[in-house]
Amino acid sequence: MKTEIVARRLDAIRAEMKKVDLDAFIVPRADEYLGEYVPERNERLQWASGFTGSAGLVVVLADSAAVFVDGRYTIQVRQQVPESLFEFHHLVEEPHAQWLANTLSAGSRVGYDPRMHALKWQLETKALLAKKQIELQEVTENPIDRSWDDRPAPGKAPAMLLDEVYTGQDSVSKRQQIGELIASKGADSALISQPDSIAWLLNIRGNDVTHVPILLGFSILGSDGKMAMFTDLDKLPEDIDEHVGEGVTFHAEETVATALEDLGKRGAIVIADPEATNAWCQLLVKDSGGTLIADSDPVLLPKAQKNATELAGMKDCHINDAAAEIRFLAWLDKEVTQGNLHDEALLSDTLGSFRLQQEGCMGLSFDTISAAGSNGAMCHYNHLNATPAKLELNNLYLVDSGGQYLNGTTDITRTVIIGEPSADHKRMFTLVLKGHIALDQARFPLGTTGSQLDVLARQFLWQEGFDYDHGTGHGVGCFLSVHEGPQRISKVPNTIALKPGMVVSNEPGYYKEDSYGIRCENLLVVKTCEELSDAETSMLEFEALTMVPFDLRLVEASMLTNSELRWLNDYHTRVQEKLSPLLGEDDQVWLQQATRSI
Numbered sequence: 328m329k330t331e332i333v334a335r336r337l338d339a340i341r342a343e344m345k346k347v348d349l350d351a352f353i354v355p356r357a358d359e360y361l362g363e364y365v366p367e368r369n370e371r372l373q374w375a376s377g378f379t380g381s382a383g384l385v386v387v388l389a390d391s392a393a394v395f396v397d398g399r400y401t402i403q404v405r406q407q408v409p410e411s412l413f414e415f416h417h418l419v420e421e422p423h424a425q426w427l428a429n430t431l432s433a434g435s436r437v438g439y440d441p442r443m444h445a446l447k448w449q450l451e452t453k454a455l456l457a458k459k460q461i462e463l464q465e466v467t468e469n470p471i472d473r474s475w476d477d478r479p480a481p482g483k484a485p486a487m488l489l490d491e492v493y494t495g496q497d498s499v500s501k502r503q504q505i506g507e508l509i510a511s512k513g514a515d516s517a518l519i520s521q522p523d524s525i526a527w528l529l530n531i532r533g534n535d536v537t538h539v540p541i542l543l544g545f546s547i548l549g550s551d552g553k554m555a556m557f558t559d560l561d562k563l564p565e566d567i568d569e570h571v572g573e574g575v576t577f578h579a580e581e582t583v584a585t586a587l588e589d590l591g592k593r594g595a596i597v598i599a600d601p602e603a604t605n606a607w608c609q610l611l612v613k614d615s616g617g618t619l620i621a622d623s624d625p626v627l628l629p630k631a632q633k634n635a636t637e638l639a640g641m642k643d644c645h646i647n648d649a650a651a652e653i654r655f656l657a658w659l660d661k662e663v664t665q666g667n668l669h670d671e672a673l674l675s676d677t678l679g680s681f682r683l684q685q686e687g688c689m690g691l692s693f694d695t696i697s698a699a700g701s702n703g704a705m706c707h708y709n710h711l712n713a714t715p716a717k718l719e720l721n722n723l724y725l726v727d728s729g730g731q732y733l734n735g736t737t738d739i740t741r742t743v744i745i746g747e748p749s750a751d752h753k754r755m756f757t758l759v760l761k762g763h764i765a766l767d768q769a770r771f772p773l774g775t776t777g778s779q780l781d782v783l784a785r786q787f788l789w790q791e792g793f794d795y796d797h798g799t800g801h802g803v804g805c806f807l808s809v810h811e812g813p814q815r816i817s818k819v820p821n822t823i824a825l826k827p828g829m830v831v832s833n834e835p836g837y838y839k840e841d842s843y844g845i846r847c848e849n850l851l852v853v854k855t856c857e858e859l860s861d862a863e864t865s866m867l868e869f870e871a872l873t874m875v876p877f878d879l880r881l882v883e884a885s886m887l888t889n890s891e892l893r894w895l896n897d898y899h900t901r902v903q904e905k906l907s908p909l910l911g912e913d914d915q916v917w918l919q920q921a922t923r924s925i
């Protein structure tokens with residue numbers, strides 16, 4: 328963005344700050360729903376700075392400003408945000424609250440919009456600043472909203488009612504189930520503010536942000552299963568009441584404040600997630616007399632454990648999705664053979680178009696990572712941030728992509744060789760693949776968490792002195808968010824045990840700076856291990872949902888054990904059997920050799 332435009336916007340924010348006597352104002356990437364994606368209308372951070380990344384924060388002071396981003400965006404932020412107007416800081420290593428405490432003098436007033444921050448952030452930041460006699464002051468009107476003249480209007484895309492054919496459980500019984508959980512914690516109700524939790528509870532989907540089919544809004548769920556939903560009523564289809572069944576009332580979103588205050592006035596005991604629900608909602612309840620129980624969103628765990636209908640849908644959509652991915656990989660091989668080294672954008676668009684042609688595909692589940700050669704070394708590379716690079720002969724191409732289907736959500740990464748692989752390519756790819764296989768084959772007792780299993784995927788890399796700087800697996804929703812909690816497979820300690828029906832990704836990788844990136848990602852579902860008839864305790868295992876071959880040209884067979892070779896050959900046999908009938912003749916021939924036994 329032009330420096331003059333950003334300068335003018337900062338001036339406008341400062342003028343608003345002056346009116347309410349603020350020395351600083353904090354602008355996070357978030358909006359009031361605190362989700363991963365925000366609609367264009369709520370891209371306040373971008374408006375104030377020009378920065379388009381998915382995480383970051385700006386602090387505006389009276390005569391300077393600072394932008395905080397993490398390691399993914401250190402290059403991008405310098406390309407997008409004017410250096411003459413902003414200082415650059417690291418989001419994690421130089422936390423903004425500490426920076427404010429060090430920068431401002433005692434008696435300063437720091438403004439924040441309580442809608443845009445979690446309660447946990449509010450409590451921690453307030454305490455930290457108070458140590459330096461700095462006051463964290465909430466604003467009632469966001470200075471950006473007051474200054475943003477051409478702010479996009481709210482979206483009006485209608486919500487969609489998702490049939491029980493896809494959800495497997497009606498809204499009444501879901502609300503009853505969560506209501507009982509709320510009662511068991513001694514609460515009267517819970518604030519359900521995460522739009523994917525709301526979508527799951529009501530069996531609805533929306534079109535308010537890219538990549539996640541959610542309807543934005545807030546809700547209050549009672550221990551009796553009754554739910555009040557606050558959203559844009561214009562988006563609701565006529566037959567919504569019939570669809571959700573008894574016990575749901577719909578209200579205009581503006582009335583949520585009154586409803587939260589009423590809860591407080593009644594002295595209600597309310598479960599609210601300090602990290603997931605904004606400070607504004609929670610403080611309205613508390614300050615009007617209610618009691619907050621800090622606990623995670625009660626929908627998370629039941630939503631994570633997919634029921635039989637959802638699992639059948641997830642399996643089916645992964646077969647459809649694999650057909651698109653295989654068609655793409657076959658096309659890519661042919662193009663490279665013909666000497667066509669396409670650029671990352673054309674490759675991403677081609678894969679996207681194949682995917683969108685699949686039955687039931689409603690869109691992509693995230694921005695495709697299409698990374699040629701050294702770009703693959705950046706885990707969150709986006710070819711749209713700069714000129715898309717062309718495929719590099721005798722180097723790797725990494726493509727991480729996924730789709731939203733009526734019956735499920737997919738996420739797959741494949742790494743393929745363009746031309747001839749080096750010994751180093753094969754060695755590192757095989758170490759990553761061995762980790763992928765080890766995690767896929769794991770058996771573990773009930774109660775095991777993802778962080779206990781994480782090492783299985785890293786062990787072979789560690790053994791030879793390598794690692795990767797990201798988690799091994801995240802939960803995945805069913806026609807919902809591709810990144811879903813509460814379980815994950817990561818070095819970061821996590822207390823959530825893996826349970827049957829949970830879907831997680833298995834995505835170890837290896838990244839060689841300025842050279843290439845490797846990632847092998849399948850989605851897995853957790854299930855009871857039936858094979859062990861003499862098991863002394865209840866054992867769980869994984870089943871792969873993703874059905875796409877790994878590039879055998881990158882496999883150094885001599886590094887695989889017999890059991891790993893058998894896994895790879897068995898997996899490829901399954902891929903061949905399931906996918907061949909869905910492909911055209913040429914793609915069948917390609918798949919035949921791509922899944923050959925080694």
Ligand SMILES: [Mn+2]
Binds near residue numbers: 739801832
């Ligand atoms: Mn993933």
